[in-house]
Amino acid sequence: MDHNAAIEVGGWTLEPLEEGSLRLDGGAMWGVVPKNLWSAWTPAADDNTIALATRPFLARRGDHVVVIEAGVGARWEPKKRAYFHLDGGRLEAALKRRGVRPEEVGHAVASHAHWDHIGAWVVEREGRPEPLFQNARHHLSALEIRRCLDPEPVRRASYRAEDLTAIEARGLLEPFSGERELLPGLAVLEVGGHSAGISVVLIGDRGGPRAVFWSDVCPTAHHIQPPYIMAYDLDVVRSYQQRSRLFAAAAEQGWISLFFHDSERALGRLVQDGPRFRLVEG
Numbered sequence: 001m002d003h004n005a006a007i008e009v010g011g012w013t014l015e016p017l018e019e020g021s022l023r024l025d026g027g028a029m030w031g032v033v034p035k036n037l038w039s040a041w042t043p044a045a046d047d048n049t050i051a052l053a054t055r056p057f058l059a060r061r062g063d064h065v066v067v068i069e070a071g072v073g074a075r076w077e078p079k080k081r082a083y084f085h086l087d088g089g090r091l092e093a094a095l096k097r098r099g100v101r102p103e104e105v106g107h108a109v110a111s112h113a114h115w116d117h118i119g120a121w122v123v124e125r126e127g128r129p130e131p132l133f134q135n136a137r138h139h140l141s142a143l144e145i146r147r148c149l150d151p152e153p154v155r156r157a158s159y160r161a162e163d164l165t166a167i168e169a170r171g172l173l174e175p176f177s178g179e180r181e182l183l184p185g186l187a188v189l190e191v192g193g194h195s196a197g198i199s200v201v202l203i204g205d206r207g208g209p210r211a212v213f214w215s216d217v218c219p220t221a222h223h224i225q226p227p228y229i230m231a232y233d234l235d236v237v238r239s240y241q242q243r244s245r246l247f248a249a250a251a252e253q254g255w256i257s258l259f260f261h262d263s264e265r266a267l268g269r270l271v272q273d274g275p276r277f278r279l280v281e282g
Contacts, residue, residue: 004016004018004266007211007256007267007282009203009204009209009210009211009256010185010203010204010205010208010209010210010211011061011185011204011205012059012060012061012185012186012203012204012211013059013060013061014057014058014059014203014211014258015057015058015098016055016056016057016058016258016266016267017055017056017057017058017067017091017094017095017098018053018055018090018094019054019055019056019070019071019072019088019089019090019091019094019120020053020054020071020072020073020086020087020088020089020090020120021051021052021053021054021085021086021087021088021263022052022054022072022084022085022086022087022088022116023045023047023049023050023051023052023084023085024049024050024052024084025048025049025050026038026039026042026044026048026049026050027048027231028230028231028232029042029050029052029219029230029231029232030042030228030230030231031228031229031230031231031233031236032227032229033227033228038222041220041222042220042222042263049085051263052219052220052261052262052263053260053261053262053263054069054071054072054088054116054117054120054260054261055069055071055259055260055261055262055266056068056069056070056071056091056094056120056260057069057213057258058095058098058100059186059203061183061184061185061186063106064106064107064183064186065100065104065105065106065107066105066106066107066108066109066183066186067091067095067105067107067108067109067133067136068109068201068213068258069109069110069111069117069118069213069215069260070091070108070110070117070118070119070120070121070132071088071090071091071116071117071119071120072086072088072089072115072116072119072120073088073089073091073119073120073121073122073123073163074088074089074120074123074124075119075122075123075124075129075162076088076119088119088120089120089123091120091132092123092132102132102133102134103133103134103135104135105133105135105136106135106136106137107136107137107139107182107183108121108133108136108137108138108139109139109140109182109186109188109201110138110139110140110144111198111199111200111201111213111215111216111217111260112140112141112144112194112195112197112198112199112215112216113140113141113144113145113147113148113159113163113164113195114158114159114195114216115158115159115160115163117215117216117260118140118163118164119160119163120132121133121138121163121164121167122162122163122166122167129162129165129166130166131166131167131170131172133172134170134172136172137172137174138167138172138173138174139174139176139182139188140164140173140174140175140176141175141176141177141188141190141197141198141199142175142176142177142197143177143190143196143197144195144196144197144198145164145173145175147159147195147196147197148160148161148163148164149161149164149165155195155234158195158232176188176190177190177197178190184205185203185204185205186201186202186203187201187202188200188201188202189201189202191217191238191242191246192234192235192238192242193217193233193234193235193236193238193239193240193241193242193243194215194216194217194230194232194233194234194239195216195234196234198215198216198217199215200212200213200214200215200217200246201213201215202255209254209256210253210254210255210256211255211256211257211258211267212246212250212255212256212257212258213258213260214257214258214259214260215260216230216232216260216261217239217242217243217246218243218247218257218259219259219260219261219262220259220261220262220263220265221257221259221262221264221265221268221279222262224247224257224270224277224278224279225276225277226240226243226244226247227240229243247270247272247277248272250269250270251270251271251272251277252272254269255269255270256268256269256282257269257270257279257282265279267282268280268281268282269281269282
């Protein structure tokens with residue numbers, strides 16, 4: 001399967017966009033999973049970090065042009081860039097290859113407000129932070145907006161307020177809570193666990209063919225067992241409950257899974273095999 005190819009789901013055309021990459025500690029990304037298991041799936045470097053993609057998705061249906069997630073962006077000081085091996089800022093170029101200009105994007109949807117997911121919403125123009133998508137409504141959980149603009153001390157390092165202030169100043173930030181259909185056949189579902197207001201994005205009409213953008217609810221194609229929860233998750237019990245429920249629904253209903261952080265695989269389909277899940281070609 002060509003994981004960079006467009007797919008059709010419920011009247012939407014979905015295309016993966018290679019925005020950038022970073023490296024995070026493998027133990028943190030895998031939580032209680034033993035290293036002798038996860039290192040075979042996501043090999044670690046000498047500093048114990050593993051390679052992670054930042055892969056937004058372009059969604060188009062009729063006149064609607066939507067970018068799901070954004071990525072790390074390019075606005076990083078050298079120290080942090082080196083520490084996390086940050087290599088981002090290619091979202092505009094990725095869209096150009098798909099024939100889309102930033103001003104044509106009408107909706108930008110984010111699963112949550114961690115800096116590696118919304119950093120690319122904002123670019124620097126003439127020394128000032130400006131929205132990349134100047135005509136887009138930017139959809140984000142109200143709870144995540146509050147956490148980003150006024151983070152709790154224990155989670156402060158996960159958020160960067162400047163990723164939202166330029167959006168908010170332009171009147172482009174639109175909060176949501178719970179479950180909401182943003183456009184016909186494109187909905188967000190707030191689930192919590194990894195962060196207070198993390199959401200999954202569901203593409204396609206209820207009862208028909210669907211895709212699910214997992215974000216950090218299931219960061220890679222190897223995290224598809226409910227107990228494989230990152231140490232970064234704020235509420236492990238909630239993560240386990242939501243992952244168990246959603247993975248079962250995805251398998252039962254044949255949803256196509258879209259992965260943000262997997263360096264090699266953009267999508268696949270979950271199949272339940274006894275108490276475990278396995279991934280098959282989409």
